[in-house]
Amino acid sequence: MxxxxxxxxxxxxxxxxxxxxxxxxxxxxxxxxxxxxxxxxxxxxxxxxxxxxxxxxxxxxxxxxxxxxxxxxxxxxxxxxxxxxxxxxxxxxxxxxxxxxxxxxxxxxxxxxxxxxxxxxxxxxxxxxxxxxxxxxxxxxxxxxxxxxxETIETTKLQYQVTTKELIVYALTSLGGLGGVVVLFTIWSQVDEMLPKNLKSSFEDFFNHQSVTGLCILFVLTVIVGIFIGFFRIFNRYFNFKIEHQNNHLDISRGFLAHKTMQLKLNRIQTIQLRQTMLRRLVRLVSVNVLLSASQDEKDAQTVLIPVASIDKIMTTLKKVLTSIDFDVDHWQVSNIDKAAWYQVRFSVLRNIFIMTLVISVVMFYFPSMLQRSYMLLFFIIMMVITAILILKNTLTITEQKLGFNQELVYIQRSDGFSKEGYYIRRDKIQGVRESGFITVFRKKALHLDVIVRDGNGHHIIHLRYVPQSTVNHFKQWMNTGL
Structure with missing residues (x-):
């Protein structure tokens, strides 16, 4: 040596x-x-x-x-x-x-x-x-x-590469501007603490003497700069993102200013997660992450496998990248009981109405002047808007819930109403399941089901609501013996 x-x-x-x-x-x-x-x-x-x-x-x-x-x-x-x-x-x-x-x-x-x-x-x-x-x-x-x-090992042909058009749409639908604004605010807070008093007072005088219009213009400019920073961060991170399959691992390379290459062993992949945010659902795009068994740092516990792809082409792309996995699910289960959407909406709306009523009562008690008709009308409108959002959110949570499997793999789809997630999990990668629910849920012969998978050095829980007892039993039987 x-x-x-x-x-x-x-x-x-x-x-x-x-x-x-x-x-x-x-x-x-x-x-x-x-x-x-x-x-x-x-x-x-x-x-x-x-x-x-x-x-x-x-x-x-x-x-x-x-x-x-x-x-x-x-x-x-x-x-x-x-x-x-x-x-x-x-x-x-x-x-x-x-x-x-x-x-x-x-x-x-x-x-x-x-x-x-x-x-x-x-x-x-x-x-x-x-x-x-x-x-x-x-x-x-x-x-x-x-x-x-x-002696070298021959690399297979390129399995996936993001296009510039897809990457631009991905960056625009990532709400990266909010992250950019946070970055600017963080930098300013760090610098502000170290500025000398005379310089700090000059900045304070500048802002104090601005009109409302001037402050609005400054705010808009800050948001624009933040959006640009957020867009560039994502574009820089995933520029020229490509995957090559090489024996028992994947070669993943990406980056514009900083080119990064990672060799990922296939046996580290615990779960394949398909994710759509609210904006990406509108443009029919989906991202694919993989939850890993162990991570080289906390940020890489969840690795982006496919930054963006059309929802119509995602399965074809996945089969090209992960050739050893059978993604064809042929045993679909009943994922929720009858009237599950109504039960979910009723529980969520009643709970939030109780909380909002309690908050409004406390406010009225300490601020009696807000008992005026205009304030009451405002509170009523706010409650109606929140209730409408809750009804839509919880209805989608139930209606978009899915569960199905083949001999070795289960597909679970869940939604929080706005974003949607799908999980492909091999049978031997499931860490455990947990059943829960009130007495009223058990009377309906249903359960709330949590599927636990490994995620880095911890775990990730996938929640399903109002799953029929028969489906839960079938799922547990499949976990133990397969089909």
């Missing part, structure tokens, strides 16, 4: 990481620095940068890795030495990320996950393309029991 270092570009990455650790305290000190001390500021900056650069170089120099045909060994640390041995056959996921500023230097950021305990086992900040390819090749050879060194 030959000892290797990462690319020297890792020194720059380490330097940026070190700067991030001190940037906010440094800015806070700068804003509160006296004019007499400001003379020494350039010297302080230069000395600090030199110390950070030295620290970054030391981190790079003492991070050593080596590998043979069977395992990868990583050594790091100066005084407290750490040595990690990773057998190639135990690697679950390898993720490559290539931000735009990596690309001119032909380096990649690589994460290797074996245990799935919430974080990667090893993170390489800057490997050369050759080093990364060699590690992935060794892993393929080990996991496929191929003995010849550097």
């Amino acid at each position: 030959i000892k290797q270092h990462q690319s020297l570009f890792a020194v720059f990455i380490n330097l940026l990481t070190n700067i991030k650790l001190i940037i906010w305290p440094a800015l806070l000190g700068l804003f509160n620095m006296n004019e007499s001390r400001f003379t020494y500021f350039p010297i302080i900056v230069i000395v600090t940068l030199l110390l950070l650069l030295l620290s970054a170089w030391v981190q790079w120099f003492f991070f050593i890795f080596e590998f043979d045909e069977h395992e990868l060994t990583v050594k790091k640390g100066i005084f407290n030495k750490n040595q990690l041995h990773i057998p190639f056959e135990r690697i679950q996921t390898i993720t490559r990320t290539i931000p735009f500023y990596y690309q001119p230097f032909h380096v990649v950021r690589m994460q290797i996950d074996t245990s799935g305990q919430g974080k990667p086992d090893v993170i390489f900040d800057a490997l050369t393309i050759k080093q990364a390819n060699l590690i992935e090749q060794k892993r393929r050879v080990a996991q496929n029991s191929i003995q010849k060194e550097f």
